[in-house]
Amino acid sequence: MLAFRFRTKLTVVYLALFLAVMGIILLAFYRSVTTNVEDQTRDQLAASARVFERIVNYRVRTLGESVTALAQDYGFREALGTDDKPTVISALQNQARRLEADMAVITDIDGNPIAALLDGEATTAMPMISDDLKQMAERNGVASRMVSVDGRIFELVLTAVRAPVPIAWVAFGVELDKATAQDIKGLSPIELEIGFLYRAEGQQYQVASATSHADALSDFLKTSQPTDEAFRATFMNQEHMFRHLSLVSGDDGNEISALLYYSMDTALAPYDPLVITMVTVLVLSLLLLIAGSVVVARGVTKPLTNLASAARQIAEGRYEEVETESRGDEVADLTSSFNQMISAVKEREKQITFQAYHDPETGLRNRLMFDKMIQQEIDQSDSFVLVIAEVQQLPELRTVLNHQNINDLIKGVARRIEKVADTEVARVSTEAFGFLVRDAEDAETRASLVLNSFMTPFDVADIVIDASVKLGLVKFPGDGEDGATLLRHGQAALDKGRGAPRGVAWYDPDRDSSQKARLSMMSELRGGLKNGEVKFAYQPKLDLESGKITAVEALIRWISPSRGFVPPDDFIPMAERTGDIRHVTDWALRQAIMQAADWRARGLNLAVAVNLSTNDLMNQNLPAQILALLREHDLPAEFLKLEVTESAVMHDMARALDVLNMLSAMGLALSIDDYGTGYSSLSYIKKLPVGEIKIDKSFVLNLAKSDEDNILVRSTIELGHNLGLSVTAEGVEDEDSIGRLREYGCDVVQGYHIARPLPPAELEEFLKESEYGPA
Known part of the structure; x- marks a missing residue:
């Protein structure tokens, strides 16, 4: 079509030029004749x-x-x-x-x-x-x-x-x-x-x-x-x-x-x-010109037609060089340049294709190539098994090995799996590999061989490295009809394999359904935070020295229209794993600060304690976020307390210390929550800018009956005081426990014996009627 259009245009240009010249000649002839005849007639x-x-x-x-x-x-x-x-x-x-x-x-x-x-x-x-x-x-x-x-x-x-x-x-x-x-x-x-x-x-x-x-x-x-x-x-x-x-x-x-x-x-x-003679000559000349221009245009456009055809072949992925009959002219130069372009495009496409389907750091097949391998297997086979293998020690090894050593290890892992499983392996994520087993009955045998092969350590840069692997297996077509579903189910099987005794597990639809249900719960939780389903209940904290309530702990409560009451232990851990905990924290901080500011404005000076998660301590922007909220509601920092667990601090102590130090510098009171259930050591507390430890309720519930609990609680209170920390006891449910804690020198107590967690209005009523109400 391109050549035809160019040929037509070339012919039309020739005709236009010819007709223009002939038109000028005829016009001049006509003007000359008519002028001459007119002059003669006039004479x-x-x-x-x-x-x-x-x-x-x-x-x-x-x-x-x-x-x-x-x-x-x-x-x-x-x-x-x-x-x-x-x-x-x-x-x-x-x-x-x-x-x-x-x-x-x-x-x-x-x-x-x-x-x-x-x-x-x-x-x-x-x-x-x-x-x-x-x-x-x-x-x-x-x-x-x-x-x-x-x-x-x-x-x-x-x-x-x-x-x-x-x-x-x-x-x-x-x-x-x-x-x-x-x-x-x-x-x-x-x-x-x-x-x-x-x-x-x-x-x-x-x-x-x-x-x-x-x-x-x-x-x-x-x-x-x-x-x-x-x-x-x-x-x-x-x-x-x-x-x-x-x-x-x-x-x-x-x-x-x-x-x-x-x-x-x-x-x-x-x-x-x-x-008549001139018109005849014009028509004959026009016919000769059309014939000649068609011949010339065909000679010019034939190489262009070949180039256009080659360009269409390039668009279709076929790279064939173009031959030309001319030598030493512009068409030959153009054809030569086009052939050079084809060679360059072939080489560049080869590189792009390799980069698209291979990991740039290790040269291994990547996730995109694995998707292609899965689709080809779906098209060619009636059944097969997809295996996801995850190397377990890579996060720890990254702290002691350099980047090149890690890449060498990953390539070594891939080669070993390929050799043992006798199949092609692709790197589907930072720590995981995928491969296919065509014989479903042989899948577990191959998986066992892969697991056993990791009993032999790897030698990387003269360093002997022990690594292990966990496997997840999924069947086609029983566990999925397409590549995306198979990979998703493979990851679910790998999750199960991480906790399996042998380190390998098949895809379990029932377990996956419960996982989906928990993920659905997170979606509902985000909606509940926005529409008021999630609220705070506040549990009073009694200062034993003054005998008055000086603070409350904000405890989250979720009443779902479809699920009813959802215990925090059901959705908080899931929110931490999915990252939705940040939405909970944002809501909790704003709600607690707004409530404390409201109480203070009405003459009720109560500090509000809020629990922080591991993810919160990794958030370097958390101090700035809290400071902005305090300024927005004009609330002094002393009316907000933040409680963290031992495990949250120990997850990444360096980053946690950075955040805690900034919070402490702002004047916020920091507490170690559930003390005694984690590392049970006071050595790390010396490094933390905290002012309080809270003894876990598991040690306080049976304080009146258990001598061992009495010894542990008393020693903890003494050690806390020796470190300059105040001590709060959780889970107080009888008067005898309060007497013992007062005897041991405990500073603050909270529990059902004092009051259950209450909504703001009921808490205010309780404080008015209780002997523990603020002075």
């Missing part, structure tokens, strides 16, 4: 006008001589003198016949008519003989003038009859009729047309006679006004050249004239053979 009309004038003058002289001879005839003068009218009329008739005159007139010296003939017959219609004409005849002997009578034009010659003084006037006239016009036309070298016109004052021209088409000429004169110069106009659907000759123009406004005209079509007719 010929001028010449014909001169011929017309000479003919008129000749007829005037001839007629004048005959009139003078008649006027000098003795018998004629005698008949006039004796008033012999019959003789006079007879003489006029004889002379008119001899002269072929169409009119004869005799008047007395005063102009009164004596006799008049028209076409040889006596008539009363006679022209008006003006005084100036008579005067001219007296001076010159003969005078002539064109006159119109009843729509006819006559050439009138006048002379005086003397005996010896003027006694009468005699005139003869010859009509300017069609025959006269035809005679003049016959003397013209061209097919001249002549019309004789007359016009009375204020009226249009009338046609007296014409060589042809007198009626059409009359219609033409109704819309066209002749001028004394040559002019062009359309007459009888043809272009004509006209020349107007004014013959008589009297003082009375009457006018007699002649109109000479000639058809331009007739004038151009001799050039028709030349025009």
Whole structure:
């Protein structure tokens, strides 16, 4: 299509150039011919006008001589003198016949008519003989003038009859009729047309006679006004050249004239053979040009067609070089450059394809390649097993090995799995590999071989490294119909395999369903935080020295419309694993600070304690977030307490210390929650900027009955005080326990014996009625 369009365009350009040149030539030819013909016609009309004038003058002289001879005839003068009218009329008739005159007139010296003939017959219609004409005849002997009578034009010659003084006037006239016009036309070298016109004052021209088409000429004169110069106009659907000759123009406004005209079509007719010849040459040249341009365009566009075809093949992923028959020209250079481009594209696509399907750090097949391997296996096999293998020690090894050592280890792991499992392996994540086993019955055997192969340590950079692997297995098509589902279920199987005794597990749909249910719970939890399903219940904390409630602990409660009451132990651990705990923390901090600020504004000075998770201690932005909330609600830092567990601090003690130090610098009170259930050591507490430890309720619940718990609680209180920390006991449920804790020097207690966790309104009512209410 591209070549066809270019070929067509090239042909059209040739044709356009040719037609433009020929158009200029034809236009110049036409202008030259028409101008030449027009000039010639104008000259010929001028010449014909001169011929017309000479003919008129000749007829005037001839007629004048005959009139003078008649006027000098003795018998004629005698008949006039004796008033012999019959003789006079007879003489006029004889002379008119001899002269072929169409009119004869005799008047007395005063102009009164004596006799008049028209076409040889006596008539009363006679022209008006003006005084100036008579005067001219007296001076010159003969005078002539064109006159119109009843729509006819006559050439009138006048002379005086003397005996010896003027006694009468005699005139003869010859009509300017069609025959006269035809005679003049016959003397013209061209097919001249002549019309004789007359016009009375204020009226249009009338046609007296014409060589042809007198009626059409009359219609033409109704819309066209002749001028004394040559002019062009359309007459009888043809272009004509006209020349107007004014013959008589009297003082009375009457006018007699002649109109000479000639058809331009007739004038151009001799050039028709030349025009036909030129058109024939033009058509033949055009055909030859089309044929030649098609040949040339085909020769030019054929290489381009090949290049366009090669470009389409490149788009389809086929890279074939283009051959050309030309050498050393622009097309050959273009083809050579195109072939170089094809080679470069092939090499670049090879690199891109490799990078797309391989891990850039290790060169191993990546997740995208594994997806492709799965799809190919789905298309070709009825069943197979997908295996996900995860190396367990990589996070710890990254702290002691450099980046290159880790990459060497990963490549070593991949090679070992490939060798043992006898299949291709792909790296599907940072720590996991995937491979396929076509024989489902052989899958567990291969898995066992892989597990046993890791009993042999790896040697990386002269370092002996022990590593282990966990496996998850999933079947096709029973556990999934497509690659994405199989991989997702493979990860679920790997989760199960991490806790299996042998380190390998098959995909369990029931277990996966419960996992999905827990994930669904997280979605509902996020909605509950927004729509008010999640609230705080506040448990009072009793200061044993003052006997008053000085603080409360905010405990989260979730009442779901679909699940009912959801215990915190059901959703908090899941929120920590999924990362949704950040939403809970954001809500908890804002809610607790708003509540403490509200109580303080109403004169109830209660500090509110909020629990932080492991993820919260890893959040470097947490101090800034809390500071912004305190400023927003104008709450002093002393009214917010933050409680963290031992396990949360020990997860990454360096990062946790950074966050805790910033929080302590802000004036916030920090507590170690559930003390005694973790590492049970006070050595790390010396490093923490905390001011309180909370003894876990498991040691306090049976304080009145268990001597061991008494010893542990008492020693913990003493050690805490020795470190300068206050001590809070959780889970106090009887008065005896309070007495013992007071005896041991415990600072604060909380538990059901004091009060259960209460909503804000009930807590306020409790404080009003209780003996523990603030002073």
